[in-house]
Amino acid sequence: MGGLTTPVLFDLSKQTLRELNKALHGPLVPGTVYRVENPDGAHSIAVGINAPVEVHIEGHAGYYAAGMNMLATVVIYGNAGPGVAENMMSGRVDVTGFASGGAGASAHGGLLVIGGDAGLRCGISLKGGDIVVGGSVGSFSAFMAQAGNLVVCGDAGEGLGDSLYEAVVYVRGTIQSLGADAQVEPMAESDLATVSSLLGAAGISHPASDFKRVASARNLYHWNADANQEY
Amino acid sequence: MCGIVGLLLKNEALRPRLGELMVPMLIGMTERGPDSSGVAAFTTPVDCRFRKLSLYCADATFQWKHLEGLLSEAFEDVTVVIRANHGILTTASPVDGVRRWLQTAFPQVHVLSVGRAIDLYKDVGLPSEVSDRYAFPSLSGTHVVAHTRMATESAVTPANAHPYTAGEDWCLVHNGSLANPGSIRRKLEKVGAKFESDCDTEGACRYLHWRLDGGDTLEEALHHAFEDFDGFFTFLMGTHNKLALVRDPFACKPAVVAETDQYVAISSEFRSLAHLPDIRNANVFEPKPSEVYSWAV
Numbered sequence: 001m002g003g004l005t006t007p008v009l010f011d012l013s014k015q016t017l018r019e020l021n022k023a024l025h026g027p028l029v030p031g032t033v034y035r036v037e038n039p040d041g042a043h044s045i046a047v048g049i050n051a052p053v054e055v056h057i058e059g060h061a062g063y064y065a066a067g068m069n070m071l072a073t074v075v076i077y078g079n080a081g082p083g084v085a086e087n088m089m090s091g092r093v094d095v096t097g098f099a100s101g102g103a104g105a106s107a108h109g110g111l112l113v114i115g116g117d118a119g120l121r122c123g124i125s126l127k128g129g130d131i132v133v134g135g136s137v138g139s140f141s142a143f144m145a146q147a148g149n150l151v152v153c154g155d156a157g158e159g160l161g162d163s164l165y166e167a168v169v170y171v172r173g174t175i176q177s178l179g180a181d182a183q184v185e186p187m188a189e190s191d192l193a194t195v196s197s198l199l200g201a202a203g204i205s206h207p208a209s210d211f212k213r214v215a216s217a218r219n220l221y222h223w224n225a226d227a228n229q230e231y
Numbered sequence: 232m233c234g235i236v237g238l239l240l241k242n243e244a245l246r247p248r249l250g251e252l253m254v255p256m257l258i259g260m261t262e263r264g265p266d267s268s269g270v271a272a273f274t275t276p277v278d279c280r281f282r283k284l285s286l287y288c289a290d291a292t293f294q295w296k297h298l299e300g301l302l303s304e305a306f307e308d309v310t311v312v313i314r315a316n317h318g319i320l321t322t323a324s325p326v327d328g329v330r331r332w333l334q335t336a337f338p339q340v341h342v343l344s345v346g347r348a349i350d351l352y353k354d355v356g357l358p359s360e361v362s363d364r365y366a367f368p369s370l371s372g373t374h375v376v377a378h379t380r381m382a383t384e385s386a387v388t389p390a391n392a393h394p395y396t397a398g399e400d401w402c403l404v405h406n407g408s409l410a411n412p413g414s415i416r417r418k419l420e421k422v423g424a425k426f427e428s429d430c431d432t433e434g435a436c437r438y439l440h441w442r443l444d445g446g447d448t449l450e451e452a453l454h455h456a457f458e459d460f461d462g463f464f465t466f467l468m469g470t471h472n473k474l475a476l477v478r479d480p481f482a483c484k485p486a487v488v489a490e491t492d493q494y495v496a497i498s499s500e501f502r503s504l505a506h507l508p509d510i511r512n513a514n515v516f517e518p519k520p521s522e523v524y525s526w527a528v
């Protein structure tokens with residue numbers, strides 16, 4: 001981050017969001033740095049980028065910031081509203097403050113780093129992306145998450161990992177409750193390596209051995225009529 | 232979808248600017264609620280001998296001065312401050328008698344709120360239009376509860392606009408929807424509540440007031456609401472000296488709080504807080520589900 005090129009400045013108190021996103025959807029020179037001032041909670045800032053550029057958002061963002069990101073690095077110096085980095089395909093999104101609900105929802109790839117807490121449903125339906133949360137996550141996080149990793153340095157709320165597929169959740173603090181078919185499992189060497197690698201990438205220092213592994217018990221993979229909806 | 236807005240001014244010097252600070256917050260929530268909007272402004276309470284009644288008449292040609300004259304003949308110490316088709320009536324006479332007189336003599340005039348502190352204005356139209364119509368920037372007071380409505384479950388009418396009130400100096404605005412408003416309404420009608428609109432939110436407002444009136448603390452009343460309300464809600468509530476906020480256990484609807492040593496500001500989204508003074512140094516946080524937050528003047 002922080003490339004050597006002079007940043008291209010967008011001031012959202014003077015320019016429209018559409019001008020910014022149109023510029024970010026045009027032919028882009030790899031490595032270009034964009035600086036977005038006065039975001040003031042606008043929705044859909046820097047969505048749908050498909051190029052290796054950097055976008056620095058200097059303040060709080062509203063709904064869906066950096067959604068559908070491919071290849072780009074987007075940094076939000078502040079808080080993010082619902083659905084930050086939803087459906088990210090690749091690249092990286094950093095939020096220095098907190099993120100609201102549905103952070104990283106259905107992300108296929110890339111890395112989402114949230115410095116503070118994340119709200120409810122963080123990493124819902126995760127499809128291969130990685131999420132590192134410096135604080136805690138709200139209830140129903142990683143619901144039906146299919147692939148990828150969610151690393152939580154704080155605590156997790158209710159129903160963590162409900163109906164998980166093959167995504168894995170790592171939690172350093174306490175888990176208020178596990179969702180259906182989610183279970184705490186021993187940390188293997190490969191888990192320690194994954195957590196260390198993701199924490200390193202996020203720039204957060206905790207021993208990987210502090211974390212618990214939560215994964216699918218795989219009982220829901222096969223319908224059991226005798227279970228009477230109890231798992 | 233709807234927008235909720237609240238502002239409580241800790242700094243007395245800011246209180247004459249309550250409306251001026253609140254209006255951009257309200258207009259900032261236009262996309263969430265373009266159908267109607269409303270404001271409950273809480274002023275320093277009038278003397279305990281008096282009550283204020285916020286009155287509304289749909290007829291733009293209604294002769295408020297004529298009403299004021301007749302009220303002055305019938306009741307004690309009457310004043311009426313008129314803003315378009317709303318009037319704030321202050322009187323030393325008992326409220327029940329004034330209500331009965333109005334219902335008989337002027338059935339087209341509706342009582343929107345009663346109390347010593349609350350002044351209420353609500354109407355259909357874009358927040359900017361409603362704000363201009365009632366000169367919201369000139370409102371002063373200690374705190375305000377406001378709302379922009381996108382109608383989902385009942386018609387776009389002034390009566391279905393928020394805030395809702397019950398009893399004295401109590402109001403509520405709602406972002407969300409309740410799936411069992413009928414059963415809440417029937418339960419309350421059995422204990423004497425009178426409904427004035429079709430909106431699900433009126434039931435929530437009257438339910439909580441009923442619990443509070445029965446001796447519950449706000450936390451206790453909301454605990455019962457979690458059991459009895461089926462649906463989604465972020466509620467912002469106002470009393471003569473407090474703002475209170477709660478989100479449903481699933482946090483389906485958003486809310487953001489910004490607090491400085493000058494004020495507490497609440498909105499559905501940060502974008503309607505961004506203009507507030509010193510917002511960059513405010514403590515900005517997202518309220519947790521099921522937790523009751525309150526701030527006193």
